[in-house]
Amino acid sequence: MTPRTLDQSSKLKDVLYEIRGAALVEADRLQDDGHTILKLNTGNPAVFGFEAPFQIVRDMIEAVPQAHGYSDSRGIMSARRAVVSRYEEEPGFPKFDPDDVYLGNGVSELITMTMQALLDEGDEVLIPAPDYPLWTAMTSLAGGTPVHYVADGENGWQPDLDDIRAKVTPRTKAIVVINPNNPTGAVYTREVLRGIVEIARENDLLLLSDEIYDRILFDGATHIPLATLAPDLLCLTYNGLSKTYRVAGYRSGWMVITGPKKHAAGFLEGIQLLASTRLCPNVPAQFAVQAALSGVQSIDALIAPTGRLHEQRDAAWEGLTAIPGVTCVKPQGALYAFPRLDPEVHEIHDDAKFVYDFLVAEHVLLVQGTGFNWPTPDHFRIVTLPEARVLTEAIERLGNFLSSYRQ
Numbered sequence: 001m002t003p004r005t006l007d008q009s010s011k012l013k014d015v016l017y018e019i020r021g022a023a024l025v026e027a028d029r030l031q032d033d034g035h036t037i038l039k040l041n042t043g044n045p046a047v048f049g050f051e052a053p054f055q056i057v058r059d060m061i062e063a064v065p066q067a068h069g070y071s072d073s074r075g076i077m078s079a080r081r082a083v084v085s086r087y088e089e090e091p092g093f094p095k096f097d098p099d100d101v102y103l104g105n106g107v108s109e110l111i112t113m114t115m116q117a118l119l120d121e122g123d124e125v126l127i128p129a130p131d132y133p134l135w136t137a138m139t140s141l142a143g144g145t146p147v148h149y150v151a152d153g154e155n156g157w158q159p160d161l162d163d164i165r166a167k168v169t170p171r172t173k174a175i176v177v178i179n180p181n182n183p184t185g186a187v188y189t190r191e192v193l194r195g196i197v198e199i200a201r202e203n204d205l206l207l208l209s210d211e212i213y214d215r216i217l218f219d220g221a222t223h224i225p226l227a228t229l230a231p232d233l234l235c236l237t238y239n240g241l242s243k244t245y246r247v248a249g250y251r252s253g254w255m256v257i258t259g260p261k262k263h264a265a266g267f268l269e270g271i272q273l274l275a276s277t278r279l280c281p282n283v284p285a286q287f288a289v290q291a292a293l294s295g296v297q298s299i300d301a302l303i304a305p306t307g308r309l310h311e312q313r314d315a316a317w318e319g320l321t322a323i324p325g326v327t328c329v330k331p332q333g334a335l336y337a338f339p340r341l342d343p344e345v346h347e348i349h350d351d352a353k354f355v356y357d358f359l360v361a362e363h364v365l366l367v368q369g370t371g372f373n374w375p376t377p378d379h380f381r382i383v384t385l386p387e388a389r390v391l392t393e394a395i396e397r398l399g400n401f402l403s404s405y406r407q
Helices: 022-032 054-066 078-088 107-117 133-141 161-167 190-203 262-277 284-294 300-301 310-322 351-362 388-404
Strands: 101-104 123-128 143-153 172-178 206-210 235-240 253-258 382-384
Touching: 022 351, 054 206, 054 284, 078 101, 078 253, 078 284, 101 107, 107 206, 107 235, 107 253, 107 262, 123 133, 133 143, 143 161, 161 190, 161 253, 172 190, 190 206, 300 310, 351 382, 351 388
Parallel strands: 123 143, 123 172, 172 206, 206 235
Antiparallel strands: 101 253, 235 253
16 A cells, blocks of 8 residues: 655745755755865854853753753743843833743744744734744744835845835734844844834734844944833843853743733733643753853953954955955844845846855855845855854855856
């Protein structure tokens, strides 16, 4: 008897995550064949020589003998209290208590929980383009419809408020803000954030604010937590240890709920239900939260003008803008650059093929701009985590490749 074919669920037909897509499969194959691949596709600090802060590792190791059982479904109280204390230091951040904090196996899990609890078939979520693609993917998986609002590359990648307002419909339920932005490195102005909040206020929208890079800032840029501008609106703020504390593999994130909740009781009960069905976040990593938030903030030295992350950002931007036909808005935050390929200079009609061909030729892995839901094949993202000399060499190879590349 022929076995029944088991295909993937139709729920996955619009779910894409090109950061770990087809090009990565080829990169892994090349590695298996003995080639060295420079993977500039994910913001994973560990593979570029960033060590986990000592006090975080120490506290986790000390806690392991007591971390073998389930915790509260929201997370351990000491970690949630530490998150409360962190935001008490943010001027104007709305008051909340530990019961308004959910810990997660990274922010990714918390995004998934939010969308599953929030969306019915056809509900719309406003998401920036370009975006961190998990937001679009999890909106689709939950049965919702992602609607992308434009960030303007001619205006420092700030969101276009007129475009946001034009895309609100009666089915719009929430708006996603990613600030500092992945993939562009933009840090949003107070004026733009106030405009987004006003649109949410006018249309009774839920605010979803992804602030995982809020401590990775350059050139005096200031991050403004969205919740500080919207104390009268329900706002979910997402953050974690992966980037600022360079422990992405620990999978330790949190979600903070602020603003009025009475009108959203059903939604919040849904989040609690989903938190319970996963039983709890991984417990050893929860013990890292208090150690990280109360210890030395080593990120400050890394983002200083003489710090490694600052120097690498500079090296990437200077190298990219030296390539004929390539322009790039200088990132003010996060760990990425999102350069533009001038179509008048570089005849690229399929940016996924460009990334694949560059990988095969030069053994450097990038991510195509359309993988971040950018509508045209004229951008790509590069991670700025390698040492400056490694970035400079890789970008020189990119320039040489582009000089003769045609599609």
